[in-house]
Amino acid sequence: MKFLLLLLFFPHFSFTQELFFQENFDQMTFGNSFNHNWVVKNIEGKNSxxxxxxxxxxxxxxxxxxxxxxxxxxxxxxxxxxDLTHCYNASLQFETATGFYQHHGLSVWIHDSENISQGEKIDSIKLASEENIKAYSFSPFVSSQRINVSAFCGGMFYLGFRYLGNNSNESTVFELDNIQIWINE
Incomplete structure (x- = not known):
C-alpha cells in the first residue's frame, strides 16, 4: 500500500538508474588527445x-x-x-586490463573538488590483477562492480585514476575503458 502511495505522489520516481555518462575513448585519437571531459596530470616522471x-x-x-x-x-x-547537481542516486562502473603485471599501481579516487588527491580512495573495487593474467601478457578487460557515488549528487563529482610506478620493478601496464556513470534524477 505504501508503494502505491509513493507512486501516486511521485509518478516519475524510478528504481532503475539511467546511463548519464559513458566514455569508451573510441571517438578520440591516438596519443595524448583526451577530450574536454578529461584532465591528464603528470605529477612526476616522463610517462603520462x-x-x-x-x-x-x-x-x-x-x-x-x-x-x-x-x-x-x-x-x-x-x-x-x-556535474551531478540534478541526481539523487548515482553509481560508477569501469573496466581495467593489465599487461606485464609487476605491481598493483592503479588506484581510484573520488572527490567533490578538483583537489582529487585529497579525496577518498576506493579500496573495495575489482581491478584487473595478477590473478587473471599470465606473466608477460595482457589480461582481458575486467569490469568493476557498480560503486555507489550518491554522496556526490547535488554537486560536482571528480573521478581520478592514479598510477604509481617506476621504470624498473613497478612498470605494469594499466588500460582503462568503458567508464559509466548511472543516475536517478
Whole structure:
C-alpha cells in the first residue's frame, strides 16, 4: 500500500538508474588527445596517460599508462569532472586490463573538488590483477562492480585514476575503458 502511495505522489520516481555518462575513448585519437571531459596530470616522471589500442584493433581505443621506459618514479592522474547537481542516486562502473603485471599501481579516487588527491580512495573495487593474467601478457578487460557515488549528487563529482610506478620493478601496464556513470534524477 505504501508503494502505491509513493507512486501516486511521485509518478516519475524510478528504481532503475539511467546511463548519464559513458566514455569508451573510441571517438578520440591516438596519443595524448583526451577530450574536454578529461584532465591528464603528470605529477612526476616522463610517462603520462594516453589513448592507445591493441595492434589488431585500430578501432577499439582505451586509456593507457605504464612505468615502462619511464622515470625512476611515476605518478600520473587521469581525472574526469561531471556535474551531478540534478541526481539523487548515482553509481560508477569501469573496466581495467593489465599487461606485464609487476605491481598493483592503479588506484581510484573520488572527490567533490578538483583537489582529487585529497579525496577518498576506493579500496573495495575489482581491478584487473595478477590473478587473471599470465606473466608477460595482457589480461582481458575486467569490469568493476557498480560503486555507489550518491554522496556526490547535488554537486560536482571528480573521478581520478592514479598510477604509481617506476621504470624498473613497478612498470605494469594499466588500460582503462568503458567508464559509466548511472543516475536517478
Amino acid at each position: 596517460w594516453r589513448i592507445s589500442s591493441h595492434k589488431n584493433s585500430k578501432t577499439k581505443l582505451y586509456a593507457k599508462i605504464s612505468g615502462y621506459k619511464g622515470s625512476e618514479k611515476e605518478e600520473d592522474w587521469l581525472i574526469l569532472k561531471q
